[in-house]
Amino acid sequence: MKRIIIDREKCDGCLNCNVACISAHEEGSNFYTVNLGSVDSETRNFIKFDAKTGYTPIFCRHCDEPECVLSCMSGAMEKDPVTGHVKYDESKCAACYMCVMNCPFGVLKPDNKTRTKVIKCDFCEEKQDGPSCVKACPKQAIEVKEVSR
Amino acid sequence: MKIVIIGASAAGISAAKTIKVAEPDTQIVVISKEDSIHSRCMLHKYLGHERDAKGINFVHENFFAENNITWLKNTTVVDLDTDKKFVRTNDNQAIYFDKLLIATGASYFIPPIPGLREAKNVYGFRDLKDAQLLDSECKTAKNAVVIGAGLVGMDAAVALLERGLKVTVIEMMNGIMGLQLDEKSAEAYQQLFEEHGAEFLLSDKVTSVNIDEAGKGRTIHLASGKSVCADVIVIAAGVRPSFDFVEKSDIATKNAILVGDDLQTNIKGIYAAGDVIGISGIWPNAMKQGKIAAINMLGEKLRYEDRYALKNTTNFYGLTTLSLGNINPKPKESFDVLIREDRNNYQKVVMKNGIILGVIIQGNINSTGFWQYLIKNKIDVSGIDKDVFDLSYADFYKVDSISGEYLYAI
Structure with a gap:
């Protein structure tokens, strides 16, 4: 399967990945028009930073053994047997947030506006040329690679 | 096979x-x-x-x-x-x-309270069948009584309120969702439920139920001497x-x-x-x-090791809470109980000797999944020089160089 491989050392916290992610999930939006101040603008990837650890990219791993899928009581989270990616079906989701609790890496979060859905990486599956965050990273700190599973 | x-x-x-x-x-x-x-x-x-x-x-x-x-x-x-x-x-x-x-x-279990097991309008809230029976009662019933204010009881209450019934919740403990919440976080939910029309009778218990000619439990008597009228009764006192x-x-x-x-x-x-x-x-x-x-x-020999079960998330009326582990430690004095709050958030961490034993995060629960890992694996965080509330997975970040999956550096 394809996974976004992270090189933490290369990340300098520019947050272009965040902007690209928000823009990719906002209809008709692009780098120039994206409204970062909107409550609807939610990034699916995160860069944590503090003085000690520096910049740490937190991106959904689409885990081989996804805890979010195992904790999902509605069937909204599912690992695609073909792509290996963990897909999220908003229409099935009951917003119980067991997946938020069970993701050991703290990747998942409720949506800010309504708390009725989960904000989750979809690997930009509708885009022909792969995840928008990867394309936007000026440092190649994140790259799509084929990994075995 | x-x-x-x-x-x-x-x-x-x-x-x-x-x-x-x-x-x-x-x-x-x-x-x-x-x-x-x-x-x-x-x-x-x-x-x-x-x-x-x-x-x-x-x-x-x-x-x-x-x-x-x-x-x-x-x-x-x-x-x-x-x-x-x-x-x-x-x-x-x-x-x-x-x-x-x-x-x-x-x-579900119906406690042996006089009248309760006999009454024909007492339902659990466990299977679709229970919900279907309750659904048809809801067409005529006006007053619903929920016995037990745990997660199941509150789930039933939220639905009955949605259906326009007058809902009274009876609970033996002095707060709702006593296994998942502490006093402060429980009050936040209680207030929301009250705003939506629910009434709570806490620190009280049912002593008997009067049954009418049709076999329905109509008057619920409590240890405090109070009584409540019911058209339909939901029992949520455990399974x-x-x-x-x-x-x-x-x-x-x-x-x-x-x-x-x-x-x-x-x-x-x-x-x-x-x-x-x-x-x-x-x-x-x-x-x-x-x-x-x-x-x-299928012939493998896997062991069930990830047994940690003191965990839950709650989402009623858009107020979200993560609760893990021992959140109401006793005696309080022998634990470090840390609290951080603002007008939208209430966070509590219970620790002893650098090990986190319990967490409540109410309000913003973004990216809180790592807490469970720290608690169930008894990870000592005393060596990390930062406010415990600022911890995140970044403090334990490690990547498997072949698969690219995250690991824990501990």
Whole structure:
């Protein structure tokens, strides 16, 4: 399967990945028009930073053994047997947030506006040329690679 | 090989899925007393008319056909023969198996209070059938009484309020969701429920129920001397593992079906998973148990080790809470109890000697999944030079260089 491989050392916290992610999930939006101040603008990837650890990219791993899928009581989270990616079906989701609790890496979060859905990486599956965050990273700190599973 | 699974909720379905992925040629028979697959955690959405029965199904519509699984619905198992390896159903079929998984869950319990068990308008809130019965009561009922303010009771309350009933919740403890919340976080929910019309009678308990000529419980008497009128009563006072059908067999039980670390019972080839084994009552753990039991039925030797069960998330009226571990430590003085709050958030961490024992995060629960890992693995955070509330997975970041998956650096 394809996974976004992270090189933490290369990340300098520019947050272009965040902007690209928000823009990719906002209809008709692009780098120039994206409204970062909107409550609807939610990034699916995160860069944590503090003085000690520096910049740490937190991106959904689409885990081989996804805890979010195992904790999902509605069937909204599912690992695609073909792509290996963990897909999220908003229409099935009951917003119980067991997946938020069970993701050991703290990747998942409720949506800010309504708390009725989960904000989750979809690997930009509708885009022909792969995840928008990867394309936007000026440092190649994140790259799509084929990994075995 | 032929595997029979009794029960079609979290553990049973998770096992069936696992087997079909690992060894698709395995013959599987799933026996369930219900005629539809549904997630009991979504019953409030059904009763509140937010979703229909299809909408609370947690598998694909044609799950059994797609996976070539035989499904005996509306069927209960009445007997188990461990020597000849078959189960007998209520319609007198003998279903033979090579391996058996018992995933029959639990049933609600009606406390032996005079009038309560006899009353015809008392319902649990456990299966779709319960929600359907409540649904038809809701068409005429005006006053609903919920006995028990745990998660199930509050789920029922939220749906009944949605249906426009007057809802009174009776609870023995002095706060709602006493296993998941502390005083402060419980009050926040109580206030929300009250704003939506609920009334609470806390630190009180039902002593008797008066029954009318039609056999319905109408007046509920409490230890405090108060009384409440009811058209419909929901009992949410806990559950008991259901395993009646093994009682004549040599399966070892003690209030639950006993299993080893491999989730096998004392009888070789017979496994059990989910609420029926009585070691945790939450969905993610039942799913994991079903998965592990399935893998072991296929000949592996996995152990059920991720046993941590003191965990929950709550989402009522858009107020979200994560609660983990020991959140109401006693005596308070011998623990470090740290609190951080603002007008939208309440956060509490219970620690001892650098080990986090309990956490409540109410309000913003973004990216809080790492807390469970820290608690269940008893990770010492005293060496990390930062405010405990600022911890995140970044403090434990590590990547597997081959797979790119995250690990924990500890």
